[in-house]
Amino acid sequence: MPDTPLPKHTDLSSIGEFGLIRRIDELVATRAEDADLSANLIKGIGDDAAVFKTGAGKLQLLTTDSLVEGVHFDLTYTSMKHLGWKSIVASISDIAAMGGLPRYALVALAIPQKISVEMVEEFYQGAAFAGKKHACLIIGGDTAASLSGMMVTVTITGEVSPERVRYRSGAKPGDYLCVSGHLGASVAGLKILQREKTRFAESGNGEFRPKLDPYREVLEKHLMPNPRRDLAKIFAGEIDVNALIDISDGLASEVGHLCAQSNVGAAVWEHNLPLIAATQLVAGEFAESATEYALYGGEEYELLFSISEGEFAKLERLSNDVTVVGRVTEKEQGIRWVKESGEELPLEPGGWNHFGR
């Protein structure tokens, strides 16, 4: 006998597309707790397009991001709530990477037949929860059938004042290169989930319980990451960064983008990479390198930024969650990886690249 009753499974065909939209509306409409977001929303879900007002004098930011089943997520170990959460976070992170704050979200879902009404509701609960935590309101979207896997495309609008918008370009030789949070944990969490999935399949019976406790921090980082809206708020206020990008394809790849668009080089220092013990534990168990997780692992949703020494000194007083990982140099010096031993190598991108099959 199973420990828990089987979850309720209502087929989408029994309520139809319009029944589903009504349920989604109920789930997301109650989350409009941010007074400014609510006041500026004229029309949410239920018409041909959403309608809203923008802040006076603000620039608008717009980004979209797709998550594809089998490519970006595996439903055997990703709950629908986590998927909903992460799909919102991925786009908020892109807004933060422009120095902006998120405003409104549209969620487009392509839903295969195996997905029940309850699962879609859980997805929106996770999405609405992420929106609530990070002051972003879901105001529309699309639902379509899919013949194969599930797919999620989230679009998010954001705002930033014209003098505070920041690009990948703008880094200056002499700047510190900094990252928020710690690196490599998301891929470490993914490796644990994949290993426990394999062990479960090999155990051949329902008694198997995955061993997850020691990995709590890396699993949370993979399944329920937080975008750095907190830092975007600081950058929108007193701290002036020169270039800004979020880390979605690994540090090495993002340093490459930032340097290319800023027309500079960089030195990245191994000895300063922020790694937590749980990431190192996982790397050890797989006989791999936590440093490589940090350089080439994706889905960090942390920020990489270039900042003058003077501004960094001010920033340190406001946040204890930023680390200097290198320095911007002249372009001619290239992008160098400075090992703890003092040895220097060219830093190749090598992050996650779709289509590099």
Add this chain to the structure above:
Amino acid sequence: MPDTPLPKHTDLSSIGEFGLIRRIDELVATRAEDADLSANLIKGIGDDAAVFKTGAGKLQLLTTDSLVEGVHFDLTYTSMKHLGWKSIVASISDIAAMGGLPRYALVALAIPQKISVEMVEEFYQGAAFAGKKHACLIIGGDTAASLSGMMVTVTITGEVSPERVRYRSGAKPGDYLCVSGHLGASVAGLKILQREKTRFAESGNGEFRPKLDPYREVLEKHLMPNPRRDLAKIFAGEIDVNALIDISDGLASEVGHLCAQSNVGAAVWEHNLPLIAATQLVAGEFAESATEYALYGGEEYELLFSISEGEFAKLERLSNDVTVVGRVTEKEQGIRWVKESGEELPLEPGGWNHFGR
């Protein structure tokens, strides 16, 4: 020997995700011919999010729409250029259905391995061409691998003045119910494409040439529809409509939405439905009813609107492409289908419903 050389097929893996993004940027960046759209775009493709300015005092419109291979399109008879065109048009139509004009677009693609670099380029050529024709600029998006079919999600922003935004609600008893263009042609075009695909498969040799000439108008309506930006411009200016929606799931379904949200009933008149000869020809060949195509066929991208008699008299002087198809009534009278014979029946929605498998 085939008549034409095989098309060039470059695998996406040979140029990678960033190579692809550079090519897309080149295809869409040259299309910024509308001076206002260009002047207000601060940053397009190539950073974490697009950045733009909005019109002073305008409300913002935002809509997203997904097209899924095997559900919304079939690549055996849909060229990539047509697919790109239609994916932009579908969302512009939603903006027009709010009384607004489109501004900027984001295009998210999930691309399976069978799709070449050249095919993706053709997709963006079609998308950029639609954008150019209807004054909408592609400023960003996302590209991801897909393990199964291709999927397109387009998000479009639009603008409208606060006094001119129009909803599905707002229809008043006594209003005329009007549609733009003609109805039923898109599904007629689809039926021809499906029939010729079957004939081609059954012919068993490469000599088969589909017979398409008599159906040119319905094929064009299905493959390369135009959104009614022209009418949205008129509604943004001198003509005041009371309720507005676009026809994407069939007239019957959209009348149902408009009546439900306006809290009214309606009479829809068979004798006034705008049908073209090619649509009637196709219905005849299939021993089906062109009227049913008009009521239940989808993907029309025409507008349905409720308008006072006085305003309609003014509108008729500005456009010869609108037809009165019925009248708004009190809610208690329900939604009635008035046949040419004078017989009246309740009009059931029955349009395209995802998940009604």
